[in-house]
Amino acid sequence: MSSPEMDGIQDLIDERQVDLFDAFDKLSSLEDTNDIEPPQLVVIGSQSSGKSSVLEAISRFHFPVSDKLCTRFPTKLVIRRSTEVRIDLSIDPEPSRSESDRNRLQQFTRSLSNANEFGEHVKSVAAELGLSNNGLPTSTLASDLKLDEFAKDTLVVRIYGPSLPLVNLIDLPGIFTNTIQGQSKTSMHKVQEMAKEYAQSKSNLILLVVNARVPFVNETGVEIIKSLLSEDPGLAGRVVGVITHPDKPSSRSECLDLLNGGLADFKLTRPWHVVRNQSQEERASNETLEERDKKEKKFFSHSDWNMVPESQRGIQALNATLKEMFWTHTQVELPALTSRIRIKIKEGSIADSRRSTSQGRRKYLHDIAKKFETLTKEACLGTYKDEDCKELHKVGEDCSACKRFFGSLGDDCMDKNLLANVRSLSKTFAFAMREFGKTKEITRSVNIAKSQLSTYRTDPPDQESPTNEPHQRFPTTDIMRKYYTHDKVALMDEKSFEKWLAKEIPVWRGHEPQGEASEVVYSCLMEYQSKNWRQIASNHLCAVWKSVERFAELALTAACYEDKDVFQSILDHWVKPKLEELEKKSHQTLKDLLNCHGRGKTGFYDGFVHSRPMRWHAEDLAQRLADLKAKAAVDQLDDEQTSEPRTKPEKSAIFDELFKIAEDMIGGMIPKPFTSIMGAGFVKDVVFRKVESALSQAFQSEREVSGDKIDSIATVREATFGLIPVELENIAAARVIEYVDAYYEMSMMAFVGYVNSLVVENGILRELPKAILTQTLVIEENTDLVDKVIRQPEGEAKRAQDLQTLKNVLEILKKYC
Numbered sequence: 001m002s003s004p005e006m007d008g009i010q011d012l013i014d015e016r017q018v019d020l021f022d023a024f025d026k027l028s029s030l031e032d033t034n035d036i037e038p039p040q041l042v043v044i045g046s047q048s049s050g051k052s053s054v055l056e057a058i059s060r061f062h063f064p065v066s067d068k069l070c071t072r073f074p075t076k077l078v079i080r081r082s083t084e085v086r087i088d089l090s091i092d093p094e095p096s097r098s099e100s101d102r103n104r105l106q107q108f109t110r111s112l113s114n115a116n117e118f119g120e121h122v123k124s125v126a127a128e129l130g131l132s133n134n135g136l137p138t139s140t141l142a143s144d145l146k147l148d149e150f151a152k153d154t155l156v157v158r159i160y161g162p163s164l165p166l167v168n169l170i171d172l173p174g175i176f177t178n179t180i181q182g183q184s185k186t187s188m189h190k191v192q193e194m195a196k197e198y199a200q201s202k203s204n205l206i207l208l209v210v211n212a213r214v215p216f217v218n219e220t221g222v223e224i225i226k227s228l229l230s231e232d233p234g235l236a237g238r239v240v241g242v243i244t245h246p247d248k249p250s251s252r253s254e255c256l257d258l259l260n261g262g263l264a265d266f267k268l269t270r271p272w273h274v275v276r277n278q279s280q281e282e283r284a285s286n287e288t289l290e291e292r293d294k295k296e297k298k299f300f301s302h303s304d305w306n307m308v309p310e311s312q313r314g315i316q317a318l319n320a321t322l323k324e325m326f327w328t329h330t331q332v333e334l335p336a337l338t339s340r341i342r343i344k345i346k347e348g349s350i351a352d353s354r355r356s357t358s359q360g361r362r363k364y365l366h367d368i369a370k371k372f373e374t375l376t377k378e379a380c381l382g383t384y385k386d387e388d389c390k391e392l393h394k395v396g397e398d399c400s401a402c403k404r405f406f407g408s409l410g411d412d413c414m415d416k417n418l419l420a421n422v423r424s425l426s427k428t429f430a431f432a433m434r435e436f437g438k439t440k441e442i443t444r445s446v447n448i449a450k451s452q453l454s455t456y457r458t459d460p461p462d463q464e465s466p467t468n469e470p471h472q473r474f475p476t477t478d479i480m481r482k483y484y485t486h487d488k489v490a491l492m493d494e495k496s497f498e499k500w501l502a503k504e505i506p507v508w509r510g511h512e513p514q515g516e517a518s519e520v521v522y523s524c525l526m527e528y529q530s531k532n533w534r535q536i537a538s539n540h541l542c543a544v545w546k547s548v549e550r551f552a553e554l555a556l557t558a559a560c561y562e563d564k565d566v567f568q569s570i571l572d573h574w575v576k577p578k579l580e581e582l583e584k585k586s587h588q589t590l591k592d593l594l595n596c597h598g599r600g601k602t603g604f605y606d607g608f609v610h611s612r613p614m615r616w617h618a619e620d621l622a623q624r625l626a627d628l629k630a631k632a633a634v635d636q637l638d639d640e641q642t643s644e645p646r647t648k649p650e651k652s653a654i655f656d657e658l659f660k661i662a663e664d665m666i667g668g669m670i671p672k673p674f675t676s677i678m679g680a681g682f683v684k685d686v687v688f689r690k691v692e693s694a695l696s697q698a699f700q701s702e703r704e705v706s707g708d709k710i711d712s713i714a715t716v717r718e719a720t721f722g723l724i725p726v727e728l729e730n731i732a733a734a735r736v737i738e739y740v741d742a743y744y745e746m747s748m749m750a751f752v753g754y755v756n757s758l759v760v761e762n763g764i765l766r767e768l769p770k771a772i773l774t775q776t777l778v779i780e781e782n783t784d785l786v787d788k789v790i791r792q793p794e795g796e797a798k799r800a801q802d803l804q805t806l807k808n809v810l811e812i813l814k815k816y817c
Contacts, residue, residue, distance in 0.1 A: 012041070012058070012322045013166035018080070020330070020816055021168050023809040025078050027341075030802045039330050040076075040168050041322060042198045044221050045209030047071065047174030050244030053277030054209055057315040058322075059167050060289055061159060062115065071173045072131055073151040074194070079167040082160035087112040089121055091128065094152040105129075105153060118157075125155050149187040152194060165319075169207075172198060175220045195224055199235065203333055205325050206239040212249035212274075216258060226266055237269040238329065240321055244277045247299065259308050270325070273318045274308065276300065330816075338813045345806050358783050361790040368570065369778045371559035375405055377769040379551060382419035405558045416554055421547045422765060426756040428475055428484050429540040433752050436486035436536060438744065439529050442737070443493050475543070483543040486536060494737075495730075501525065502733040517732045525740045530747070534594055537755050541590055544760055545583050552579060552772065559773075566790060570773070573789045578772045586763045593754055 013021045024039060045051045052071070056062055059077050076092070089110040093102040108128050110121050129151040150173055173191045176183060199206050210219045229235050241258070249255045257263060259272050276296040278287060293315065299305075300313040311317050355361050371387075378385050386405050405416060414421060475484070492500070501521075510518040552575055560567040770776075778786070 019812050023812040039203050041205045043171045043207045044195050047176045049209045049211040050277040051209045074154040075171045076154050076156045077169050079159045079164050081164050085161045088158045090156045092154040129153050208241045212243050212245045212255050239268050240270050241272040243274040246274050273312045275315050341810050362786050365790045366778045368559045369773045369775050372555050372773045375555040379418035380765045415550050418551045425543050430752045432484045432536050440492050441489045442497050483539040498730040498733040502730045517736045582771050589759045589763050
């Protein structure tokens with residue numbers, strides 16, 4: 001690549017200050033540093049005032065001649081000496097643009113292989129800014145970008161070469177007052193406001209360019225500076241004026257008066273300069289800058305210019321003044337600039353130190369885990385104690401750390417009081433198991449006391465208040481309907497149930513004697529009666545986990561009170577996966593518990609004997625014997641076994657003797673505890689058999705006395721077993737029903753207890769504080785997951801990089817303070 005012309009170069013920046021102005025250049029490209037403005041030279045002037053020609057003479061770089069595209073947006077020149085020759089283009093978007101637009105424009109970069117390509121690339125920049133689609137298809141423009149006439153975005157041109165002047169300057173679009181094609185009134189005001197904004201910044205030096213061909217009073221740029229001087233007199237020290245086109249002035253005397261300080265209403269600290277700029281024809285003919293300098297020197301050597309000091313004539317004199325202004329102004333601005341950078345570094349260091357490194361991110365997550373772990377322990381233990389605030393602040397001052405998580409009495413904190421929630425759900429689960437757990441419920445015909453029946457078969461709980469507590473706030477009606485309401489239990493009378501089961505017994509026959517039920521039938525009936533347990537328990541576990549998940553979100557929100565943005569990341573990538581893992585374990589424990597009640601798992605039931613139903617049956621038998629005492633059954637039996645009628649007292653005496661025999665045997669058993677050896681068939685297999693034997697012996701004696709030839713054995717057996725609601729042909733089914741029924745309630749109670757204690761309390765509440773988000777887990781976790789969870793928010797990596805740049809700039813500025 002050929003180097004731009006560098007003959008007659010003059011630095012605007014002292015070589016000893018190159019690092020300083022490079023640092024300034026870096027500051028201007030940083031985000032969130034609008035309040036830190038480094039010194040820079042801004043060129044202001046009207047259209048056709050010769051700004052571009054002056055800039056070329058200063059920078060020794062040719063701007064495009066055609067289309068005037070370069071004057072439709074600010075152009076910043078950063079020129080540095082380097083052994084490498086190159087030209088890089090980029091766009092610095094204006095702050096008011098949308099984030100998507102800013103990202104799009106910041107991605108624009110071009111590297112020129114030849115300085116002559118600059119004009120074409122400027123057209124590409126104009127297209128990106130929405131000013132023109134020349135050279136680019138319309139589809140490359142942002143969807144929400146309307147074509148405009150001028151833009152406030154800045155084209156940054158970085159030029160490197162071995163023989164270049166050290167220059168930092170910005171060329172603004174030319175000011176105009178007459179609207180022509182492509183230049184509306186809106187654009188006119190936009191350009192004028194742009195000039196005012198740059199001039200008002202106290203860090204900027206202003207090069208005010210006026211055209212000698214135009215009367216001084218008609219120069220809009222001059223009027224802008226004059227209006228600002230009334231508000232900021234110090235602006236006079238930051239402005240240097242330069243007159244162009246001195247070869248054809250509208251008024252030579254006015255031009256000389258301006259150069260000699262003769263205009264009393266417009267005083268600047270430094271005198272005006274005058275330069276001879278190239279004409280359009282000379283620029284179009286590719287006249288070299290060396291030739292331009294020679295013509296200028298010859299022009300000002302004429303005696304007509306002798307009355308103007310040489311220090312104000314020509315580009316070299318102007319460069320010397322600008323260099324002095326740069327240095328003086330920089331010395332003035334440097335202390336304030338350094339102070340602002342220190343403040344910005346202090347503000348940014350908080351976020352940087354916590355999340356810009358892997359170690360910082362782990363520490364950041366560790367602090368959150370500590371808070372989460374503490375809240376979870378308190379909630380699972382049911383102590384609900386909030387930590388004391390350790391932040392230093394005045395009493396009563398608003399502080400996020402002071403806000404109570406668990407709250408006080410009367411507060412709506414049910415979702416946070418996890419143990420209280422779970423216990424309410426567990427109690428509701430127990431009621432649901434009694435209400436909906438059994439597949440078929442037997443309506444017995446026995447005369448059991450009402451109080452005894454209520455302990456065996458609970459009445460349906462009120463749906464609005466499942467625990468029948470008038471002030472119950474949890475579970476809510478919606479939770480009850482979703483998780484704890486099931487199909488009603490089917491009711492069946494005892495004899496129908498026996499008939500139904502009697503039909504099933506032959507289907508499952510094994511090696512058992514004829515008339516007996518296979519052992520499989522027992523386990524099958526228990527499995528059938530308890531088949532609702534799986535759904536009821538599963539729903540209960542789901543309800544518990546909904547409460548746990550809700551609590552986890554609330555606890556994590558409280559732990560992330562300093563940064564709500566990181567909450568969702570921790571929840572999605574850390575808390576939810578670990579909750580799901582623990583939830584799967586709890587469901588597996590429930591499956592194992594349910595399998596204990598499966599077919600063939602009779603060992604679980606061998607350890608339990610439910611004495612209550614057996615006592616009921618014994619009591620029922622005793623009651624029936626008592627009832628039989630007053631019935632006419634004795635008359636019937638007497639008539640069948642003797643031809644001679646007996647008197648009623650004799651009949652009563654016989655029954656009293658028979659009843660006493662049975663009552664002595666049964667009554668003595670009722671208050672005694674039953675052991676596992678006796679088994680659930682004790683009543684039918686032992687009690688009734690003994691009653692049958694006793695009665696048979698008694699009737700046999702009567703038969704021998706009376707000489708009755710009627711066999712009373714069958715009669716006695718039928719009468720004895722008629723005392724219970726079982727038909728003789730269904731005796732095996734009745735035996736199975738009684739055995740299973742005896743164990744069902746005890747098993748159900750044990751199952752409810754194991755679900756609530758083993759699955760919920762031990763498997764969830766005890767594990768939750770140490771299995772989800774703890775300090776230990778954070779320390780032991782791999783770096784990849786920690787960095788994924790506490791990743792820097794969008795743009796934070798760039799802010800961290802900018803912060804490091806600020807630190808580097810500060811070190812450079814310290815050398816010049």
